[in-house]
Amino acid sequence: MFTIDTIKGHDRMSTQDLLLAISEAVANGETNFEIAASGQHDIGGPLWHPEGKTLYFHVANAGQRLGSMCLANTEIIADGSVSADVGWLNAGGKITVKGDAGDTAGHCSAGGKIYIGGRGGTRTGSLMKHDPLYEEPQLWILKNVGSFSFEFMGGGRAVVCGIDSEEFDSVLGERPCVGMVGGIVYFRGHSHDHPADILLEELNDDDKAFLSGGMDEFLRAIEKEDLHTELTDWKQWHKLRPLSFEEKQKTNIKHTDMKSFRLNEWIKGGLFSDVAVDDFAVKNLVEKGIYRQRVPQWNNAKYAAPCEFACPANIPTQLRYNMLRKDKQEEAVKLVLEYTPFPGSVCASVCPNPCMDACTRAKIDQAVQIGPLGFQSVYAELDMPTKKTGKKIAVIGGGVAGLSAAWQLIRLGHAVTVYDDADIGGKLEQVIPRARLPHELLQAELKRIETAGVKFVPRCKVDADKFIELRKTNDAVILATGGHKSRFFPWEGVEKLTMGLDFLKAVNRGEHPAVGKNVIVIGCGNSGMDTARGAYDMGAETVTCIDVQKPAAFQDEIEYIEQLGGKLVWPFMTTKITDDGIYDNKGRFVKGDMVIVSIGEAPILDYLPQNENIKKFRDWLVPQADNSILEGIFIAGDVIKPGRLVDAIGSGNKTAYYADAYVMDKTVPAFPEKQKVPEKSLDREYFTKCHHCDLPEPIGDVNRCVSCGTCRDCKTCLESCPEKAIDRIDHGMGIVEYISDPDKCIGCGICAGVCPCGIWEMTANPELIKMYRTGEAE
Structure with missing residues (x-):
């Protein structure tokens, strides 16, 4: 005898540990089990003895799924009541519950016997079935069952005795035998209406023989033998069975459609009428309009291309190539100037081009030649605003960060003056070797900034007094003095060092x-x-x-x-x-x-006042969220942290954004940052590989650009939509839009799958279906 108490002191044995202990005992030859359970589930199955002996279980306080998947040669007796799914998928076991059973007792039972000495819950006997190769399953219940009993029953026999159930209108609950196609339900007492294809009949001799032959065993099992006389008065019994196929052919029972069935024969108001308003319409697997599970969205330029995302200056190269594809060369050449005044000096000459490292085209053959494309914009000009704001902004530091901020601010109509203690140009002028950056190229781009209206004040040392003066005479001040102090460690012999920054400046x-x-x-x-x-x-x-x-x-x-x-x-x-x-x-x-x-440089900040509000991390300044350190004082570039020249451009642009908001006394959202287009949305199969020997000149590289995140107007979606739900709208001036007609679209996602640029995106249908009761007027 295997005896186990699942409560030790205040500790309860887990279901897993209990089932493992039972399995081990069975493997060792044990056949008798006395289990004091405490709600553990799945006790009693599926198990088989190594020698084929019968396994006996006596269980108290069983949990869900008692005898789940129970096999032949297993007998289970449960004291008292048990919870749901007694004998779920029973495949041959004999299960006796001396009290009530919960919902779905005998659910999917395919063999064996289940005896319930009390009541059964909702959907008792649902999906019972019978494999003709095996003995049919039996489900015996002393009292009554809950609603939807024997739903979709396909085989076997169920017996509902109706003892102590006079208070109920139906011993089978509401809507019994819905969808029943096989088997027989015997019941004693009253039952509600049943579906039209289920016949209510009196018992024949075979039925009486079956009930008489099984009743004694059932009553002995549940210890209710005194009810034998009462329960063998066959005049009180009835049976329900489904029409056979042949019988159905002879009847006039027809359901014209599912909606008619649900209106006329289904539960009044619907199965969930307490929480939902059912229109009883039956939706197909493929639907249009409001019932689509997914809807397409044409998200042109919602996401940043990988090149744009990787560029600290956020230059949208994909838009430049889109313009070139439309023969808008002048617009494409000028576009980059909205993001940087140094397309030639930085992008094309000294930048490591993280844009090209991130380029999707690099995964096909080679990255698009984004860097060299910058040479096309060296001599381009942008129109400056004729209306001025009247605001004055001083920029201390004539390097890349300071000049980038100045460039953005002059384009906004402010008066901008740049001060530097050397020649304007910062490290581009003072440090970068002329072999890497031709001086005439840099001078051309500095001239563009100056021509735009930015005033240059070179060789002007800004000390503490000058800083105070600039702060008083300007509406805002931007500090972009960079890193001009070579860093080193206190090595032995450090006095013998030559500072690299000083050396390069002397060379230049x-x-x-x-x-x-x-x-x-x-x-x-x-x-x-x-x-x-x-x-x-x-x-x-x-x-x-x-x-x-x-x-x-x-x-x-x-x-x-x-x-x-x-x-x-x-x-x-x-x-x-x-x-x-x-x-x-x-x-x-x-x-x-x-x-x-x-090995790097640190900023020289001796012109700043001693102010506890100015935060530092080692040698560098720590900005607030708007890149300021004091009221009206903003910072950019290497005074925040060391970085590449392109990082200085991005930093200058961000600082200009907040400085403009400050002087114009306007509230602005955080400096905009885009999400990168999901790589999985890009279809690289659209593009043919190109041999490296056949690469065109940068400006002719238009067809190699994948145009990630921006529509290239290739019409692939238009031609691929199986429902012809996509329309192309030409707004003129080269502006094209694609839209999806919800009355035609089935949400299949082909448009998103074939779009080479990742423009179409499938999202969950956001349209509200007004079917749920919310307590408000419907």
């Missing part, structure tokens, strides 16, 4: 600074490569660049230095600098007679 000023024969550059980033290039230009015979980590410079910059004979050594952690070279922490030595450090 034409001072031809002296260098050693064997130069060591600490730092293998892009500034380190620029320093190495400058050292070679000044006459160095060898240059060795060292770094503690893998070189971060662009590959083409590294290759250029290596072609000159330069070497890169890493990892190399500097510890000591001498007149003869440099040592690392492992004792390695690199020979050299000059060491230049180029």
Whole structure:
């Protein structure tokens, strides 16, 4: 005997642990089980003895699904009542419940016997069935059952004795035998109306023989043998059975359609009439209009293309190529100037082009030539507003961040003056080697900014007094003084260092600074490569660049230095600098007679007042949400954190956005940031691969651009829609719109699937179906 109490002190055994313990005991040959349960479910099945012996279960306080999937040679006796799904999917077991059973007792039963010594709940006997190869299932119930009993019954026999059920109008509950196609239901007492294809009949001899043969066993099982005489008066019994196929052919029972059936024979008001207003219409699997599960949305330019998303200046290259496709070359060339005044100096010359790294086309063959496209806009001009705001804004710092902010603000009609203690242009002018950035190109773009109306004040040192003056005489001040202090660590011999930033500035000023024969550059980033290039230009015979980590410079910059004979050594952690070279922490030595450090720069902020409201992180300023640090004082670029030149452009644009809002005393939302178009929505199969030898010039690269997130007017959706639900509307001036007709659209999603650019998006149908009762007037 296997005996188990599932409550130990205050701890209750889990269902999983109980079932595992029972399975283990059965595997070990146990056949008798005495279980003091505490609501655990699925007790008693599916189990089989290794020698085919019968398994006996005596259970108290059983939970749901007692005898679930119970197999032959299993007998279960449950004291008292149990909850739902007694004998669910019973496949041969004998299950006795001495009290009431919950809902769906005998649900899907296909074999065996289930005895209920009380009442059954809603949908008792539903989906019972009979495989002719096996003995049919039986379900015996002493009292009555709940509504929808024997729903969709397909086989077997059910017996409802009707004891102690006089108070009920029907011992079978409301709407018994709906959808019943097989089996027999025997009942004693009264029953409600049943479907027209279910026959109510009196018992024949075979029925009486069945009931008489099973009644004694049933009553013994539930310990109610004293009811034998009362329950064997067959005059009180009836049976329900479905019409056979042949009988149905002879009747006039016809359902013209499902709506008629639901109106005339289904539950009045519908199954969920208490919470819903049913129109009794039957919807097809494929529907149009309000009943579509999904609806298409033409989200032209809702999402940023990967190139736009990756660009800190948010330049929408896909729009430039869309314009070029429509022969709008002038508009395309000018478009980039709305986002940056440096399409040639930065985008085409010194930017690492994160836009090209992110380009979807790179996953097909090679990225679209976005960077070189910037050369097309070097000499373009934008019309400036004739109406001025009367607001004055000072920009301290004539580098990329400051000039980008100035460019945006002048385009808004403000008066802008840029101050710098050197020549205007920042690192573009002072540091970037002329070989990487032709001086005439930079001068052309600086001239455009100046021609637009920005006033340049070069070689003007802004100290604390000058800062106070600028703050008093302007409506706002933008600090974009960049990073002009070379960073280094307190190595031994640090006094022997040459600062990389000072060295590069001297080179660009034409001072031809002296260098050693064997130069060591600490730092293998892009500034380190620029320093190495400058050292070679000044006459160095060898240059060795060292770094503690893998070189971060662009590959083409590294290759250029290596072609000159330069070497890169890493990892190399500097510890000591001498007149003869440099040592690392492992004792390695690199020979050299000059060491230049180029591992980054920090800002010089000595012009700022001492103010506890100005927050800093190490050497850098920490802006508020609107990029300000004090009332009317905004910051941009490398004074916030070191970054690329394109990062400085994005930072300048953001600062200009908030500075404009401040001087114009207007409330604006947070600086706009787009979501990237989902990659899975792009259909790259639309595009043919191109051999790298056949790449066109950048401006002719229009057909290779995937136009991610913006419609290229390819008409693929228009031609692919099976329902012809999509219309193309030409608004003129090159503006085209696609719309989907809800009265034709079935929500199939083909438009979203074939769109190469990810414009069409399928969303859950947002249209409200007014069917649920909300307590308000319907």
